[in-house]
Every structure is written in C-alpha cells, then in structure tokens.
Amino acid sequence: KAKIISFINQKGGVTKTTSCISVASAMARKGLKVLVCDLDQQCNASASLGVLEAEINAYSVLKGQCDLDIINVTDNLYLLPASNDLAAFDLEMSSEPGTEFLLKEALQPLKQVDVILIDCSPSLGLLTLNALTASDSYICPVLPNHLSVAGMSKLVEIADKVQRRLNPRLSLLGVLLSQFNSRKILHQDTASVIKAHFGDKLFRTVIRENISLAEAPSSGKSIFDYAPQSNGAIDYMNLTNEILEKLLQ
Amino acid sequence: KAKIISFINQKGGVTKTTSCISVASAMARKGLKVLVCDLDQQCNASASLGVLEAEINAYSVLKGQCDLDIINVTDNLYLLPASNDLAAFDLEMSSEPGTEFLLKEALQPLKQVDVILIDCSPSLGLLTLNALTASDSYICPVLPNHLSVAGMSKLVEIADKVQRRLNPRLSLLGVLLSQFNSRKILHQDTASVIKAHFGDKLFRTVIRENISLAEAPSSGKSIFDYAPQSNGAIDYMNLTNEILEKLLQ
Ligand SMILES: Nc1ncnc2c1ncn2[C@@H]1O[C@H](COP(=O)(O)OP(=O)(O)OP(=O)(O)O)[C@@H](O)[C@H]1O
Numbered sequence: 399k400a401k402i403i404s405f406i407n408q409k410g411g412v413t414k415t416t417s418c419i420s421v422a423s424a425m426a427r428k429g430l431k432v433l434v435c436d437l438d439q440q441c442n443a444s445a446s447l448g449v450l451e452a453e454i455n456a457y458s459v460l461k462g463q464c465d466l467d468i469i470n471v472t473d474n475l476y477l478l479p480a481s482n483d484l485a486a487f488d489l490e491m492s493s494e495p496g497t498e499f500l501l502k503e504a505l506q507p508l509k510q511v512d513v514i515l516i517d518c519s520p521s522l523g524l525l526t527l528n529a530l531t532a533s534d535s536y537i538c539p540v541l542p543n544h545l546s547v548a549g550m551s552k553l554v555e556i557a558d559k560v561q562r563r564l565n566p567r568l569s570l571l572g573v574l575l576s577q578f579n580s581r582k583i584l585h586q587d588t589a590s591v592i593k594a595h596f597g598d599k600l601f602r603t604v605i606r607e608n609i610s611l612a613e614a615p616s617s618g619k620s621i622f623d624y625a626p627q628s629n630g631a632i633d634y635m636n637l638t639n640e641i642l643e644k645l646l647q
Numbered sequence: 648k649a650k651i652i653s654f655i656n657q658k659g660g661v662t663k664t665t666s667c668i669s670v671a672s673a674m675a676r677k678g679l680k681v682l683v684c685d686l687d688q689q690c691n692a693s694a695s696l697g698v699l700e701a702e703i704n705a706y707s708v709l710k711g712q713c714d715l716d717i718i719n720v721t722d723n724l725y726l727l728p729a730s731n732d733l734a735a736f737d738l739e740m741s742s743e744p745g746t747e748f749l750l751k752e753a754l755q756p757l758k759q760v761d762v763i764l765i766d767c768s769p770s771l772g773l774l775t776l777n778a779l780t781a782s783d784s785y786i787c788p789v790l791p792n793h794l795s796v797a798g799m800s801k802l803v804e805i806a807d808k809v810q811r812r813l814n815p816r817l818s819l820l821g822v823l824l825s826q827f828n829s830r831k832i833l834h835q836d837t838a839s840v841i842k843a844h845f846g847d848k849l850f851r852t853v854i855r856e857n858i859s860l861a862e863a864p865s866s867g868k869s870i871f872d873y874a875p876q877s878n879g880a881i882d883y884m885n886l887t888n889e890i891l892e893k894l895l896q
C-alpha cells in the first residue's frame with residue numbers, strides 16, 4: 399500500500415506546489431514509483447509537469463464520472479491532473495454522506511505506486527479535508543515571514559480534528575522552511591520562532607531562495623533536469639532524504 | 648458614495664494583502680477617508696493593522712447577525728475586520744437568493760468614507776464574487792513568475808461574467824507587478840509577457856522586492872510608518888498616485 403503525504407497550508411504562495419513536485423521528482427530519481435495528485439483548481443502542479451487538460455482528472459474521478467487512470471509523466475513519475483472544475487467541488491459535494499472520504503476511496507485501488515504526494519490549494523475547504531483524510535501524514539511548507547506563520551495553528555487545529563474523527567493515522571510529518579535567505583534578519587528571527595514552536599517537527603533541511611525553482615515550471619522539467627547543480631536541486635534532494643528517513647522509522 | 652476597489656488573484660502569495668493595506672495607508676496619509684474590508688478568513692489584513700478578534704466583522708455583518716460598524720485604526724483609516732468564520736460562508740450562503748449582493752448591500756449605508764479597499768482570499772469563491780459585485784474596479788497583483796501568471800485569464804473570465812450579469816460598472820483598474828527585481832532575467836521576461844498581454848492595463852508603477860514590506864506586518868504599522876525611506880514606501884506611494892489618477896479620469 400502506497401504511503402500518502404499531503405502538502406498543505408492555507409496561506410498562499412508558500413511553495414506547496416514547488417515542494418510537492420520537487421520531492422516527487424527526487425523520489426522518482428531514486429527509483430520509487432510516485433504519483434502526484436493535483437487537487438488545486440489552479441492546476442499548477444499539472445502544468446509544471448507539462449500536462450494542461452486531461453479528461454480523467456481529480457474532479458472527474460472524485461465525482462465518480464470515470465475510473466481512476468494516471469498519466470506516466472517520466473520514469474517512475476505519475477500524475478493525476480487537476481481541473482478548473484475542482485472549484486465547484488466544495489459546493490457540489492457538501493451534502494454527500496462521508497464526503498471527506500471520496501479521495502481515500504478513489505486512491506484505494508491504486509496498486510502500482512509506492513508513494514502518493516498530494517498538492518493542495520491555499521484553503522482548508524472540502525478538498526483539503528479529503529487530502530488529510532486520505533493521507534498518512536502532511537507537510538506544511540512555510541515562508542520565513544509573519545503572515546505565513548500566522549495561520550499555522552489553525553491548520554494544526556483542523557488536522558487534529560481530522561485525525562480524531564476521520565483518519566486516526568494522520569500525523570504532521572514536518573514543517574518545511576522555504577525560500578530562506580540566511581542574510582535576512584527577518585528570516586533568521588522567524589525561523590527561530592518556528593523552531594521554538596515546532597521543535598523537531600521542523601525539517602533540518604531548509605529550502606534556500608533560488609531563482610531556478612521559479613524558472614523550472616515553464617520548462618516542464620523538474621529542478622533536477624532544469625538545474626541539477628542549483629541550490630534548489632541540492633536542498634530538495636536533502637529534504638527527500640530526510641522525508642524517506644522519517645517514513646522508514 | 649465611496650469608490651470601491653478589490654484586490655483579487657486566486658494565486659496565493661502575490662501581495663494582495665500587502666498591496667491593499669499599503670495603498671489604504673497611503674490614501675489615508677493623503678487625507679482620504681479609507682475603509683479596508685478584510686474578506687479573507689486568514690485575517691492577514693486585520694492582523695497587519697493590529698486588530699485580531701472583533702465581534703463586528705465581515706462574517707457577522709454579511710450574515711446579518713449585526714449592523715455594520717467599522718474600527719478607526721489611525722487617522723482616516725478604518726477597518727472592517729475578517730473572522731475565521733468566513734471559511735464557512737460559501738457553504739452556508741450558497742442557496743441564499745442573490746447571495747453575490749450581500750456585501751454590496753452591507754456597505755451601502757456607509758457614508759463617512761471616500762474609498763473602500765477589499766482584500767480577498769486566494770480563491771474565486773462566493774466571497775470573491777461578493778467583492779467583485781460590490782466593486783467599481785479590481786486590481787490584480789501578480790509576481791513575475793510563470794505560476795502567478797498562469798491563472799490570470801481565469802480571473803478575467805470570471806470578472807467579465809460578474810460584469811455582464813451582476814455589476815455592469817465593474818472594470819479592471821490594473822495589473823500590478825510586485826516583488827520585482829530587475830536583475831533577475833525571469834522577472835524581466837515575465838514582465839514583458841504580462842505587458843504584451845495587458846498593455847496599458849499594467850500599472851506603470853512596479854513594486855520592487857523589499858524586505859521592509861515583509862517586516863512591517865508584525866509591527867502593526869504601515870510601511871510608511873515602519874520604513875518611510877524604503878523602496879516599499881516609495882513604490883506604494885507612486886502606485887497610489889497612479890490609482891488616484893485613474894479614478895479621477
Ligand atoms: N526556493 C524558492 N526560491 C525562489 N522562488 C521559489 C522557491 N520555491 C518556489 N518559488 C516560487 O515561488 C512561487 C510560489 O510557489 P508555489 O506556487 O509553489 O507556492 P504554493 O504554496 O503552491 O502557492 P498557492 O498557494 O498559490 O498554491 C512560485 O512562483 C515558485 O516558482
């Protein structure tokens with residue numbers, strides 16, 4: 399059975415998508431079979447992996463309009479693409495009994511992958527609840543500034559409710575400090591606030607500010623193919639090693 | 648009657664909140680009476696203006712639980728704070744007839760302000776539709792990278808539908824390029840793509856990358872009080888001048 403990890407933070411622009419596809423690419427290079435599940439109506443993860451429109455997508459699968467079928471993007475890397483239609487999911491499915499379990503149910507039959515990484519939209523709505531309910535653990539990327547840190551307690555509060563009521567195995571895999579620049583005092587200060595609050599839940603690996611990570615998505619390539627020597631590639635490979643260490647404990 | 652402008656982009660982290668409160672502060676310093684209306688459940692605009700919890704907030708007003716009452720934050724600057732409860736708004740109000748008009752209705756009785764600036768969450772849901780329906784115009788902040796630019800056509804498509812069906816006076820006031828660093832090739836490239844697509848809808852003023860803007864929110868001060876000589880203060884004052892120019896045409 400595949401290990402399922404969600405990248406979640408209702409704060410926007412904190413590198414959920416960048417982290418999800420970079421870790422997926424690193425795992426695929428290590429020989430693991432990885433599925434990226436794009437639950438964000440913006441379709442950023444799908445576009446970054448070079449897939450724009452697909453008939454079989456997270457919306458049509460969750461709505462039961464078609465059976466799950468995944469796209470083989472590159473060696474060992476698969477994608478269940480998003481669709482703009484996901485914007486309607488919360489309203490359409492709010493009265494469906496056990497609506498938080500739809501993703502878990504949809505991913506159940508999947509046999510051919512080792513890990514499933516879920517990219518979420520900047521929200522704590524029904525789709526994100528589906529991700530938390532289907533996941534073994536979640537990763538919370540955060541930028542080293544006050545507005546990013548402000549909402550984290552709300553996320554942990556919601557995740558704890560999901561763990562209590564819907565998914566007893568759910569745990570916080572870690573908080574990931576991203577776009578970090580050690581020369582900026584604000585970044586140092588905020589990092590120590592997060593460290594004091596989350597302790598060893600804060601990943602040792604920090605993702606440094608690195609323009610290659612912002613450039614890679616338009617090439618349709620992972621950071622490892624686009625700029626293999628970059629800080630981005632080094633940091634995300636270190637992070638992936640740290641994630642695999644935690645998963646194997 | 649107050650001029651109403653919304654800061655909207657479903658892409659996360661593109662400086663909607665920073666732009667909304669910085670322009671509001673600049674307008675207040677020029678002697679205009681300005682209301683910041685925080686429609687984001689994250690409450691970032693409210694927190695940046697030093698207000699955490701308030702009984703009379705955007706949620707309780709929209710739900711008709713209490714009459715509109717605004718907080719006087721500093722000279723000429725007022726706030727209708729957000730609340731975490733806004734997260735439930737879309738589901739709770741989806742079957743209310745004319746639900747997109749609730750904000751317009753709630754702001755109608757306001758007599759004592761000249762301008763209302765609305766901060767939105769990273770979404771195109773019901774609250775954002777309320778903002779578009781209540782507004783004379785909207786501003787779309789964007790970062791100079793591919794993932795930020797990708798969703799802009801969807802935003803314009805939704806705004807056009809609101810203009811056709813719910814609010815004939817709605818127009819795009821401008822696209823704002825933010826966190827711009829002229830030394831980065833990606834930023835120059837993306838800026839020319841946006842310029843080619845939006846023409847003179849792109850504000851002449853560009854907001855440069857400036858750490859003071861990320862530091863200011865924790866001080867509860869505007870950029871003009873926190874770092875008056877900073878690039879952030881200069882750029883947002885120039886932007887405000889450009890906005891006022893457009894409003895007076
Ligand atoms: N380490 C980094 N250094 C510099 N830029 C980065 C880095 N990581 C990501 N970026 C850029 O920052 C922007 C925000 O990242 P991303 O879109 O992954 O965040 P997100 O949390 O998925 O956003 P949303 O909330 O909209 O889903 C992207 O344009 C990305 O290219």
Ligand SMILES: Nc1ncnc2c1ncn2[C@@H]1O[C@H](COP(=O)(O)OP(=O)(O)OP(=O)(O)O)[C@@H](O)[C@H]1O
Nearest residue numbers: 410543659660661662663664665769856857860861
């Ligand atoms: N010009 C700038 N230079 C550097 N940092 C900035 C600048 N403008 C804003 N920031 C920082 O970037 C982060 C994102 O900005 P902000 O929170 O205003 O975006 P947003 O679009 O409101 O995000 P959300 O989608 O979560 O509502 C904030 O932490 C802010 O402090």
Ligand SMILES: [Mg+2]
Nearest residue numbers: 414415438442
């Ligand atoms: Mg994303």
Ligand SMILES: [Mg+2]
Nearest residue numbers: 663664687691
């Ligand atoms: Mg915001």
